[in-house]
Amino acid sequence: MTTSPDFPAPVTAAVDFRTIDLRGRNLTLPALRAAVPRAKGQTVADAEEKVLQIISAVRQGGFAALAELAERFDGVEQQHPLVPGEAIAAALDQLDPAVRAALEESISRARKFADGQRPRNVDIELGDGAVVSQTWVPVARVGLYVPGGLAVYPSSVIMNVVPALAAGVESIALASPPQKEFGGLPHPTILAAAALLGITEVYAIGGAQAIAAFAYGIEAAEAGPALEPVDVVTGPGNIFVATAKRLVKGVVGIDSEAGTTEIAILADDSAQPALVAADLLSQAEHDPKAASVLITDSEDLAAAVRAELALQAAATKHSARVQEALSGPQSGVVLVDGLEQGIAACDAYAAEHLEIMTRNAPAVAARIRNAGAIFVGDYSPVSLGDYCAGSNHVLPTSGTAAFSSGLNVTTFLRAIQVINYSRDALAEVSGHIVSLSRAEDLPAHGDAVTARFPGDQ
Known part of the structure; x- marks a missing residue:
């Protein structure tokens, strides 16, 4: 040319x-x-020591530790990280109409997909009077993390909140890093997205310290009200966020280790x-x-x-x-x-x-x-998936998609099994239970069954 x-x-x-x-x-x-x-750079193992120090600081120092970390990492002075309700409402009032329309369309599509994901409860009759059921129950409280840093992610508010609401979670807290240019609050578009979804409990906390605060909770102090611990923590973030989620797994549930983005x-x-x-x-x-x-x-x-x-x-x-x-x-x-x-x-x-x-x-x-x-x-x-497909963009990274799933409604649900046998139904399998309990050298297991049929001894 x-x-x-x-x-x-x-x-x-x-x-x-x-x-x-x-x-x-x-x-x-x-x-x-x-x-x-x-x-080939920093790995989860490399970040682990620093994240453990942050988790320990938050658990021991509470809101004072969060304030010190906000000043160190975000350059903001902070008394208490809870975002005032009026700031959330003002952010929505001042939102660009075109951005609001785009967020509302994204919410609508995400809700339709999330509503279709909820698994059905099942009742299986294994015999006359022998019924085993599985019922799906939402966790009581969740902590949702929305990253900051090089970009602004109101879309991640939608991706976290919508499936939690579809699951029936009643208590939802959201955290996003404080921004110096916005007076120590999360980015206003983040706050506006939260307002559109009815989320009023929002914290200006970033990084691993947000994950620690959600997992362990923080008692009320002179600075302000308590941050109650959650049952499940979800959301994407950098290597420190992913590492923190790995370290608190077992104390709380997590979605996946959603770290730095990747495309193939x-x-x-x-x-x-x-x-x-x-x-x-x-x-x-x-x-x-x-x-x-x-x-x-x-x-x-x-x-x-x-x-x-x-x-x-x-x-x-x-x-x-x-x-x-x-x-x-x-x-x-x-x-x-x-x-x-x-x-x-x-x-x-x-x-x-x-x-x-x-x-x-x-x-x-x-x-x-x-x-x-x-x-x-x-x-x-x-x-398309990042914004308006209806699918969720909080997804496993670094090869973990080989064994874990993206954020979805079941992330916020627990499957509880319910066993309901009648006397005759238990009697039908009692001999098998006794045989297996003896084979495992756990005879009291069998005795717990035969005790229910004293006249049959």
């Missing part, structure tokens, strides 16, 4: 989007997991390079540590995508952040022999977000086993 002063050469960005070539290699699943791109795209030579690049870039703008991975059997596509990334990265607002993310060890092209190896690589990577841009994309998507969410075809980009 020739250029002239009227048509200058397009500006490009320096993007070192590396290549991992798996072609011709018959790799096992563990070997594939080791080969796909991963961050499985594409063949039918994919449009400009769209592939745009979607990789969309997640790279979250954070310098964000992961963007292309899995393809087409060298031509990989080259075209790399060229598009250079062009698009130079033109985007957060160019430096994007370039760092795309050039990091967590990002790059994975070249595979064909579709089968591509699917295997996707399952090994277990992406938070996985896009399928291949021929017959729905059939390919149906074969994927490990992913937080799967986006099918050219018109289902991750950005």
Whole structure:
């Protein structure tokens, strides 16, 4: 292509989007997991000592410790982190009408999907008078975390709150980092989203300290009222938030370790390079540590995508952040022999977000086993899921999608089993219970049954 002063050469960005070539290699699943791109920087283990110190400080120092941490990490002075109700109401009153309309549409779609997720209660009759039931009961109280930092995430308010409401949770607390430029309160768009959903208990607390405060609670003090502990903590965040959730798991339930964002795209030579690049870039703008991975059997596509990334990265607002993310060890092209190896690589990577841009994309998507969410075809980009698909964008990262799920209604529900046997129904299986109790050398188990039939001894 020739250029002239009227048509200058397009500006490009320096993007070192590396290549991992798996072609011709018959790799096992563990070997594939080791080969796909991963961050080489700080790990959960590295962050653990710092997070343990923060948790200990919050448990021992209460609101005073939170105030010290807010000053250290957020640069704000704080007496008590509870956001006044009038500040929440004012944020909604001052919200841009276009943003409000977008949030309301996102809420509407998320509610429809969440309402359909609630599992049904079941009653199974195993015999005359022998009924075993399973009933789903919401937890009493939840703590929802909405990150701050490089971006503002009112969408994460929706993703946390809507499934909790659909589950029937009655007590909901929300925390988001205090912002110096907003007088030590969370970003006003966060507060406005909370107001739209009827959430009035909002705290200006960020990072691991928010997770600790939710998990252990804080007693009332001169600074203000108590922060009651919760049963479940959910929400995405950085490595310190993910580490804190791991460390308090067992004290409270958690959704998953939803850390720094990641996208993988499985594409063949039918994919449009400009769209592939745009979607990789969309997640790279979250954070310098964000992961963007292309899995393809087409060298031509990989080259075209790399060229598009250079062009698009130079033109985007957060160019430096994007370039760092795309050039990091967590990002790059994975070249595979064909579709089968591509699917295997996707399952090994277990992406938070996985896009399928291949021929017959729905059939390919149906074969994927490990992913937080799967986006099918050219018109289902991750950005859709981030805001208005109706799905939830709080998803497992760092390969944990191989064994955990994204945030959903069941995160806030417990399955309680109810056993209701009549005398005759128990009598029918009493001999089996006695036999098994003796086989396990636990005879009192059997005696607890035979004691109910004294005349039959």
